[in-house]
Amino acid sequence: MAEDPEPAVNISGGDSGGGYETAFDGDDPESRAEAVVDRLGDLYWTKTYGGRDAFECLVRTILSQNTSDTASQPAHEELLARYDSADGDLARTLADADQQTLAETISSAGLYNQKSERIIAIAERVVAEYGGEAGFDDFVKDEDPATVRETLLDMGGVGPKTADCVLLFSGGRGGVFPVDTHVHRIARRMGVAPADADHEGVREALEAAVPAEKCGFGHTAMIQFGREYCTAREPACLDDPEACPLADACDRVGVDTVAGDVVDPAEAGPTHD
Template sequence: MSDDPEPTRNISGGSEGGGAIVDVEPGVADTRAEAVVDRLGERYWQKSYGGQHAFVSLVRTILSQNTSDAASQPAHDRLMDRFDGDDGDLATALASAATDDLVDAIRSAGLYNQKAAVIQRVASHVLSEYGSADTFDRYVREEDAHEVRDTLLRLKGVGPKTADCVLLFAGGRGGVFPVDTHVHRIYRRLGIAPPDGDHEAVRAVLEADVPPEKCGFGHTASIQFGREYCTARTPACLDGPDACPVSELCDRVGVDTQTGTVIDPAETIGDE
């Protein structure tokens, strides 16, 4: 069903994807966003996240920028095999690595020259500001989440989604709902976020309308839903309302089920 060139399984989902399965008490959702997250959590997984090493999570998320898990995960695995040895700190190894060696390790992730430069710049910053990757990890876990986010966003090459993924998967922070391309598309199409909202506007709506303990699996389960059902070009609703598990919660902004036309929700503004 999916037209997204990614693995069928979100790497953060299921029992093998990190985090811990949690029981969420059933109840009446206070917002439509919460109702969607509840539905997707029941369909896929309800998990809490945290526990990844912050610097490793940061590097992993940088590699995932503008590419799929199928491309970025092998690059991450090769990078870790080559540079994360037993004889030192990963940040030290990456900051001092020959650029050609780093590029060779992450080539499958795409934009490898750009990503290698970002990784080495971030590694050097971590060493100069915190002394080691482990100290940086403690900073991410223990300091105020807003301060940590602002610190990460000041790093050239680190955007909001990358910063939020580090806060979620490493810091285990509640109330953090990273917005990737799937989340951005889905919640504007649902009519929950403004049709012309950028990633930060969508994040603001979701973090306001979804309880903090549900934001983490709201993010990862939404990605799975975006791969299986609410794809960019051929969403399941084109096959009829019964084809989508959240059909009655969706405004289908930008989707004309009669003609089969699918456009970006922002393009619907002013059409009335």
């Protein structure tokens, strides 16, 4: 089965991708990871995130699991067109939705039967425990971040990356650096996270080394960098190290520019200090 094509622009970045343009101090970074994030900000954007509706953000992130924006964004738009009710409580509408109809509505996102079941179950829980969208939104934005994350992870189908995206894009929580496949690959390849770290290990390394206020745009800009330059199989440096704008900041773990080989950083051994 062919992979979903990557869209040209990260939907959370660019001029219309949400968030607020913000200036950050880029002088004298205290870690290599912060220096990399500063460079990514110069290359793409520096933003502060937060304010999205928490339940819709959660649904949007579930739709994006194991697929690309190209496939999941139309599914999100179709879902809103069918289920966004007059009273604005999407959670209540989806809690009462027919699973098969919802599955057909979000079919472009892939794994639609599984995702429709998850969305309905989560909607039922949001209505039962928080009274609907508004109560859930207050919980995500006002409760202790660790409590919110633990609660989200207790919901079926919500993993660390999904929980962290809700904390970042809805709750506006600083110090949250969601780790998707791009971030996981790039942080280890560049040597700012251990080569053998899993997704949680990369998250912990980045959140410890990057100032809280820079984690949000670090996440979205690193995804864009992964799409344009540091791809999984053919990073820009493979044929020409100078083709990558961050070449001088990268350890190229798992990339052999002489032999022309690319392997997962974990197969290449530990990074150096």
